[in-house]
Amino acid sequence: MRRGKLPYLRRVLALDVIEDAVGRSTEMGRPILESYGTVAFDQFVIASLSTLSYVARLAAKVDNRVIVPIGGNPGSMITRPVAVDIVKSAYEAEGKGELFNENDMPFLSYEFFSFAAGYVGLILRERPGAVIVGPETADALMYVEEANAVGALTIATGYYIANVAVLACAANYVMIGEEALAAGAYLSKEQSRITSLRTVDIFKFLAIVLVVVGVILVQLKNNFIIDLLSI
Amino acid sequence: MKNMVEKEGFNLFKAMAYIDRKYLFLMVFIITIGSLLFPISIPIQIGKNTNLYYSYLSKLKSTDIVMWKGATFRSYMEVKSGYIATLRVIIEKGAKLVAMYDEGDQQSVFQMVMGNPSTGASGILTSLMEQKNYKYWDNYIDLGMVLLGGEATYVSLARNFQGYIHNDYAGRPIQGSFLENVNGAADFAMIIDSGPLAGIGGDFLGRHFAMDYKVVYLGNMIGVGIAPTQTYIETGIVKGMLESGRGGAELEYLIGAPGPGLAALNVMTLGHYYFIALIIIGNIGYFGWERKARREEEIRAGGQKK
Amino acid sequence: MIVSTYDFTVAIVAIFITWSLYTQFLGKPTPFRSLAENAYIGVGMGMVTVINIWYMWTEGISPILRGEYWMLLAIILSIMMFSRIIPKYNYIARVPLAIAVGTSLGLALRTQINSNFILQVKAMIIPLWVDGNLYQTISNLTNIIGGLLLITFFIYTTEQKGPLKHSSQLGEYVLYIGLGTLFAQTFMGRLSMFTGYMQQITDPQWKIPYTIGIALLVFAASIIMDRRGLLEKYG
Amino acid sequence: MSSLFRRKDIMITIVAFCFGLVIVPYFFDIKELNTYANNLSKIVAVVTTSAFVISLYAQSRRNLIMVRQRSKGWPYQGFQLIIVFLIAAVGLILGQASLPYKWPIEAIQMSGSTVFYSIATFYMISAGARAFRARNTKALLFLLSAVLVMLAQAPMTELYMSWPATIRAFLGDTFGKTATRIFAIGLAISGIVLGVRTLLGKEPATLGLQG
Numbered sequence: 001m002r003r004g005k006l007p008y009l010r011r012v013l014a015l016d017v018i019e020d021a022v023g024r025s026t027e028m029g030r031p032i033l034e035s036y037g038t039v040a041f042d043q044f045v046i047a048s049l050s051t052l053s054y055v056a057r058l059a060a061k062v063d064n065r066v067i068v069p070i071g072g073n074p075g076s077m078i079t080r081p082v083a084v085d086i087v088k089s090a091y092e093a094e095g096k097g098e099l100f101n102e103n104d105m106p107f108l109s110y111e112f113f114s115f116a117a118g119y120v121g122l123i124l125r126e127r128p129g130a131v132i133v134g135p136e137t138a139d140a141l142m143y144v145e146e147a148n149a150v151g152a153l154t155i156a157t158g159y160y161i162a163n164v165a166v167l168a169c170a171a172n173y174v175m176i177g178e179e180a181l182a183a184g185a186y187l188s189k190e191q192s193r194i195t196s197l198r199t200v201d202i203f204k205f206l207a208i209v210l211v212v213v214g215v216i217l218v219q220l221k222n223n224f225i226i227d228l229l230s231i
Numbered sequence: 232m233k234n235m236v237e238k239e240g241f242n243l244f245k246a247m248a249y250i251d252r253k254y255l256f257l258m259v260f261i262i263t264i265g266s267l268l269f270p271i272s273i274p275i276q277i278g279k280n281t282n283l284y285y286s287y288l289s290k291l292k293s294t295d296i297v298m299w300k301g302a303t304f305r306s307y308m309e310v311k312s313g314y315i316a317t318l319r320v321i322i323e324k325g326a327k328l329v330a331m332y333d334e335g336d337q338q339s340v341f342q343m344v345m346g347n348p349s350t351g352a353s354g355i356l357t358s359l360m361e362q363k364n365y366k367y368w369d370n371y372i373d374l375g376m377v378l379l380g381g382e383a384t385y386v387s388l389a390r391n392f393q394g395y396i397h398n399d400y401a402g403r404p405i406q407g408s409f410l411e412n413v414n415g416a417a418d419f420a421m422i423i424d425s426g427p428l429a430g431i432g433g434d435f436l437g438r439h440f441a442m443d444y445k446v447v448y449l450g451n452m453i454g455v456g457i458a459p460t461q462t463y464i465e466t467g468i469v470k471g472m473l474e475s476g477r478g479g480a481e482l483e484y485l486i487g488a489p490g491p492g493l494a495a496l497n498v499m500t501l502g503h504y505y506f507i508a509l510i511i512i513g514n515i516g517y518f519g520w521e522r523k524a525r526r527e528e529e530i531r532a533g534g535q536k537k
Numbered sequence: 538m539i540v541s542t543y544d545f546t547v548a549i550v551a552i553f554i555t556w557s558l559y560t561q562f563l564g565k566p567t568p569f570r571s572l573a574e575n576a577y578i579g580v581g582m583g584m585v586t587v588i589n590i591w592y593m594w595t596e597g598i599s600p601i602l603r604g605e606y607w608m609l610l611a612i613i614l615s616i617m618m619f620s621r622i623i624p625k626y627n628y629i630a631r632v633p634l635a636i637a638v639g640t641s642l643g644l645a646l647r648t649q650i651n652s653n654f655i656l657q658v659k660a661m662i663i664p665l666w667v668d669g670n671l672y673q674t675i676s677n678l679t680n681i682i683g684g685l686l687l688i689t690f691f692i693y694t695t696e697q698k699g700p701l702k703h704s705s706q707l708g709e710y711v712l713y714i715g716l717g718t719l720f721a722q723t724f725m726g727r728l729s730m731f732t733g734y735m736q737q738i739t740d741p742q743w744k745i746p747y748t749i750g751i752a753l754l755v756f757a758a759s760i761i762m763d764r765r766g767l768l769e770k771y772g
Numbered sequence: 773m774s775s776l777f778r779r780k781d782i783m784i785t786i787v788a789f790c791f792g793l794v795i796v797p798y799f800f801d802i803k804e805l806n807t808y809a810n811n812l813s814k815i816v817a818v819v820t821t822s823a824f825v826i827s828l829y830a831q832s833r834r835n836l837i838m839v840r841q842r843s844k845g846w847p848y849q850g851f852q853l854i855i856v857f858l859i860a861a862v863g864l865i866l867g868q869a870s871l872p873y874k875w876p877i878e879a880i881q882m883s884g885s886t887v888f889y890s891i892a893t894f895y896m897i898s899a900g901a902r903a904f905r906a907r908n909t910k911a912l913l914f915l916l917s918a919v920l921v922m923l924a925q926a927p928m929t930e931l932y933m934s935w936p937a938t939i940r941a942f943l944g945d946t947f948g949k950t951a952t953r954i955f956a957i958g959l960a961i962s963g964i965v966l967g968v969r970t971l972l973g974k975e976p977a978t979l980g981l982q983g
Contacts, residue, residue, distance in 0.1 A: 007694050008694055008695065008696055009693060009694055010693045010694070010695075010696070010697060012693070040978075041975075041978040042963070042966065043959075043962045043963060043965075043966045046966075046975070046978075074823055074824065074826060074827040077621065077826060077827065077830065078621075107834070109578075109831060109834070110827040110830060110831050111578050111581065111582060111831065113574070113577065113578055113581070113884070113885070113888055114574070114575075114578045116888075117574055121566075138455075138889060138892055141892055141895045141896065141899065142891065142892065142895055144899070145895040145898055145899055148902070148903075149252075149564075160455075160459075160955075160959075161458060161459070161716075161719060161951060161952045161955045161956070162454070162455040162458065162719050162722070162723045163455075164716060164719075164955070165716040165717070165719035165720040165723060166720060166723055166896060166899070168713070168716050168720075168914065169720060169899050169900060169903055169904050169914070169918075170895070170896075170899035170902075170903055176712070176955075177691075177955050177958060177959060178691055178693065178958045178959070178962065179693075181962055182693040192969070192974050194694070196962070196965045196966070196969060197693055197694055197962075198694045199961075199965050200958065200961045200962050200965055201692050201693065201694045201695065203654065203957075203961045204688050204691065204692055204957070204958070204961075205692075207654075207658050207661075207688060207957065208685055208688055208689075210658050210662070211658060211661045211662055211681065211684065211685060212685070214658075214661075214662035215661075215662055215663070215664075215665060215681055218662055218663070218664050218665075219664065219665055219666070225662055226659060226662055229655050229656075229658060229659040229662075230659070249902075250901060252894075252898040252901075252902075253562060253564075255894075255897055255898055255901055256562050256894050256897070256898070259731075259893070259894060259897060263731065263732055263735045264735055264739065267732070267735055267736060267739055267740075268739070268745070273927060273928060273931060274930075274931075275927050275930070276930050276937055278941065279941065303885070304881075304882035304883075304885065304886055305730065305882075305885050305886040305888075305889045305890075306730075307733075308729075308730045308731075308733035308734045308737065308886050308890075309726055309727075309729045309730035309733055310729070311733055335581075335584040335585065335587075335588050335877065335881070336584075336877055336878075336881060336882050336885075338868075339874060339877060339878050339882065340882075347869075349869045350871070352541075375868070376588050376591070376592060376868075379588065379589070379592045379817070379821055380592070380596070380816075380817025380818065380820055380821050381641065381816075381817065381820050382641055382644045382645060383640060383641065383644060383812075383813035383814065383816045383817040383820070384813075384817045386644055386810075386813050387810060387813050387814055387817065390806075390810060391810050394810065395814070397599075400868070400869065401869060434652065437652065438648035438649070438651075438652050439648065442648060442651065442652055442656075443648070453726050453730070454722050454723045454724070454725050454726015454727060454729065455722075455723055455726055457722045457726070457944070458715075458718070458719050458722060458944070458948045458949060458951070458952040459952055459956065461944065461945070461948065461949045461952065462657060462660070462949055462952050462953045462956065463652075465660040465949065466652070466656035466657060466659065466660045467656075468652060468656070474722070474725075475722070475725050475726045475729050476725070476726075476728075476729025476730075476732065476733065477725060477729070477925060477927070480927070491733065491736055491740075494736065495729070495732045495733070495736065496927045496928075497927075497928070498728070498732045498735075499725070499728065499729070499732070499925070499926060499927055500926040500927050500928035500929075501926075502728045502732070502926075503724075503725075503728070503922045503923070503925055503926035504926055504928075505897075506724065506897055506900055506922060507919055507922055507923060509897065509900060509901040510900055510901065510904045510915065510918075510919060512901070513900075513901050513902065513904060513905065514904070514905055514906055514915075517905040517906070517907075518906075521905075543871060543875065546875070546879065547875060547878045547879040548879075550879035550880060550883075551878070551879050551880070551882070551883035552883075554879070554880055554883045554884055554887070555883050555887050558884065558887040558888065558891075559887065559891075561891065562894070571845060571848045572848065572851070573880075573884065574848075574884075575848040575849070575851050575852040575855075576851070576852075576855060576880050576884075577880055577881060577884030577885070577888075578852055579851070579852040579853070579854070579855025579856045579859065580855060580859055580876045580877060580880045580881040580884075581881050581884070581885070582828065582831065582856045582859075583855060583856045583857070583858065583859025583860045583863065583876075584859060584863070584877055584881060585824060586824070586828055586856070586859075586860040586863075587859070587860055587863030587864055587868060587873070588868075589821050589822075589824040589825075590860075590864060591863075591864075591868065592818075592821050593818060593821055593822060596814065596817065596818055596821075597818040597822075600814075607811055607815075608814070608815065608818070610815055611814070611815040611818040611819055612818075614815065614819045614822075615818060615819050615822035615825075618819060618822050618823055618825075618826070619822070619825060619826060621826050622826055622829055622830070628774060628777040628778055629777060631777055631783055632777065632783075632786065633819050635783045635784075635786040635787045635790075636786060636787075636790050636812075636815075636816065636819070637816050637819055637820055638787055638790075638970060638978060639786060639787035639788065639789065639790030639791040639794075639971075640790045640791070640793075640794055640812055640813065640816040641816065642787070642790075642791050642967045642970065642971065643790060643791040643792070643793070643794030643795040644794055644813065645967070646791075646795065646964060646967055647795060647798055649960050649963065649964055650960075650964060652960075653956050653957060653959075653960030653961075654957055654960055654961060657953050657956065657957055658957075660953070661953070672942075675942075676942060676945055676946050679946040679947070679950075680945075680946050680949070680950055683946060683947060683950045684950045684953065684954060687950060687951065687954045688954055688957075691954060691955075691958050709910060710909065710910060710913055711947060711950065711951065712951050713910040713911075713913045713914040713917075714913050714914070714916075714917045714943065714947040714951075715917075715943075715947035715948045715949075715950060715951025715952070716914055716917075716951060717913065717914045717915065717916065717917030717918035717919075717920075717921065717943075717947075718917050718918070718921050718940075718943040718944055718947055718948035718951075719948055719951065719952070720914075720918045721917075721918045721919075721921035721922040721925060722921070722925075722944070722948070723896070724893075724896055724900075724922060725922075725925050727889075727890070727892050727893040727896055728893055730886070730889060730890055730893070731890040731893045734883075734886050734887070734890055
């Protein structure tokens with residue numbers, strides 16, 4: 001079991017949507033714009049970097065550009081070299097190393113507001129055909145709306161639940177929380193990351209069992225599960 | 232798609248489906264400023280969470296120490312009715328107050344309401360404070376920006392207050408004040424947190440104060456924080472909350488002290504109705520025209536349907 | 538009412554910054570917006586600098602002056618952190634990073650499991666039937682069933698077929714009804730903030746003519762510059 | 773020396789040691805250990821704060837380069853740079869309670885950040901008018917619950933009908949809360965799993981061991 005059989009992992013719809021978006025923007029002759037979040041490595045940034053790698057490979061296949069605005073938080077300083085490396089090797093893996101241009105991954109600012117302003121500026125100037133917004137906070141809505149104004153398809157990552165609600169309305173497709181993680185793990189094909197997703201799911205099954213048994217016991221005036229969880 | 236729109240003549244449904252956003256935005260300004268200039272007062276129903284919040288707040292005694300986590304100016308703009316009304320209750324009860332901040336403008340906001348003890352500038356509640364003889368140092372202390380440094384700071388504060396806090400914001404040592412006997416989280420009667428997002432890392436107070444030491448934790452929440460806080464109320468970490476500007480208006484109504492919240496009620500009404508109207512217009516446009524147009528476009532594109 | 542010079546100048550500059558930033562809605566960068574934006578960023582960064590230096594002084598250096606010499610470690614680690622500036626030596630920053638990661642993990646892990654898993658599961662274990670309270674009964678039933686269905690929607694490592702497929706479909710509906718509620722709450726919050734700010738710049742009464750006047754000036758100037766094609770040059 | 777820093781096992785040991793030092797006092801009451809854990813928390817708080825120096829340096833450098841190359845909008849960048857250091861000097865020399873320091877914050881920083889966030893109100897309205905369409909079942913449910921709750925949130929509604937308030941309370945108490953809770957459970961556990969993976973050395977990126 002250590003090596004060999006990977007646990008099952010559902011291919012999420014987001015990947016098809018991303019593939020479509022890349023294809024459509026290439027048809028329109030426009031670049032793709034994708035961001036992967038602002039903070040230092042957390043589970044979302046790691047997953048978004050896998051998605052970025054996938055998008056870069058798809059784009060390299062059809063000779064398209066990927067523009068990656070970076071910044072927004074001092075943590076982005078840690079993530080930037082990794083991101084540049086990922087996009088570069090994606091282009092090289094498709095044999096299109098010469099298409100990679102580091103100027104397409106501009107470092108806008110550490111300051112959140114000027115990062116947001118720079119991001120919007122990029123959207124207006126480059127007029128991408130697809131904008132894939134990473135785990136951003138309140139600014140995500142702004143990018144999605146401006147992207148829509150230039151006629152781009154929008155795919156956004158819902159980072160916290162109120163954000164998901166707003167993006168579910170505004171964006172063409174929203175990856176709801178863990179969907180982004182599942183997409184990232186699916187693309188990375190790393191056993192350990194799929195296993196961690198599996199671990200999370202085991203906790204969820206555990207929650208289901210606890211709730212079902214607990215509710216039945218509560219109905220029978222038995223507080224065993226509640227007491228168990230109160231330790 | 233846009234080209235196709237231009238080719239046809241005027242179509243009411245089409246106009247309803249695509250309204251230029253500049254006009255939408257202009258209307259927002261007109262509605263807001265217009266109704267602020269001509270306010271009308273209407274009664275308001277008190278929600279469950281506001282009642283819970285007030286039930287804890289009204290039990291404060293003059294010996295209780297309340298920890299006040301400040302709001303940034305942008306959060307304050309959203310929850311100022313609750314911010315002011317809560318401080319009003321605390322002053323009236325004579326409870327002790329300790330203000331702490333984690334962002335740069337939170338102190339200015341606090342002083343906007345409570346006055347500036349260094350310069351003597353007055354704030355919104357100065358007259359009430361004079362009336363109740365509520366004074367800096369005797370009744371409330373401003374510790375300044377002591378909440379920087381993330382989760383580690385909150386843990387230090389909760390477990391070893393005296394080892395962490397030595398003086399107030401202006402450098403005056405806390406010896407001899409009511410903070411002298413505070414050793415950790417357990418010595419606080421209540422925490423009031425204004426405008427944060429419980430659940431996205433902002434829940435340090437909940438986890439290290441309320442959960443570990445059972446301090447009563449109340450939230451004066453911004454809109455984005457309402458639902459996460461609701462789950463924390465259910466689990467007993469948070470005891471009550473004010474739901475954004477509306478919750479603040481309810482508290483103002485409950486304590487009989489009209490303020491910015493009640494003055495904004497007609498903007499809230501018109502703003503919501505305006506948005507609902509836009510959604511309905513958009514859907515009429517969608518079913519009257521946009522859906523057909525999309526279908527035609529799909530058929531033209533080769534009948535592919537996702 | 539007498540207004541102090543301080544309050545008056547603060548109000549006027551704030552109103553100018555406000556309308557300059559709102560010229561974003563014209564869809565083009567205007568010189569007003571660029572000026573206000575850079576002033577805002579500059580002040581914000583200056584403020585963060587002051588706060589952080591002050592914090593490092595009071596929490597890092599004054600303890601050493603008081604005789605708590607173990608805080609020297611904090612200073613050394615901070616200096617190691619600065620090595621990130623020089624690419625050649627940025628590996629030195631790994632040590633403070635490792636210490637920070639390990640410590641924050643230790644601080645967060647125990648309480649995270651408790652507040653976001655155990656207590657949340659416990660809160661879902663509620664009676665299905667509350668005698669004499671129909672509202673509570675319906676609400677409890679919705680919470681338990683809705684919660685269970687929604688969990689199945691978020692399961693990714695089990696193939697979605699048979700009952701799981703249907704439950705995850707229903708779970709998605711639960712999610713979207715919930716999202717609608719959250720959307721409305723968020724809108725209320727944003728609208729309250731905007732209203733609160735509009736109150737701030739129109740209250741007290743003496744601010745109203747300045748608010749409206751400066752708005753007209755800024756927007757008129759931006760539109761005239763746009764007509765003359767000056768925005769490209771100065772925006 | 774540098775090879776020591778590059779070794780993953782050493783870094784993981786440091787992480788695990790700090791982790792243990794902080795978490796053990798929760799379960800066993802050892803006074804000395806508790807003191808060490810508290811001191812470590814304070815050190816980490818200072819170290820975390822010190823990271824701002826890096827961003828200040830990098831941002832200033834970037835602005836300076838833009839000014840030197842006279843790239844588009846360079847006067848604004850120069851203006852920004854001057855303001856940063858001016859405010860910092862004023863704040864550090866005159867103190868945070870001084871009026872010359874508080875003035876720019878109250879006039880510029882506070883209004884600027886509020887306007888930036890309030891722009892989201894406008895975008896929410898334009899997104900709602902443009903994209904809130906009952907395209908399919910889930911979009912219809914989404915739209916209906918949003919409209920009903922917004923109807924109830926408008927204070928005027930209560931004067932004429934009482935049912936929207938009940939629906940709003942019900943939706944907030946059931947669907948809204950459940951969605952938030954399940955979402956939070958998933959995120960918390962995946963965060964914890966990432967933490968455990970870091971402890972086991974399976975996530976070198978979080979420790980800056982890549983790049």
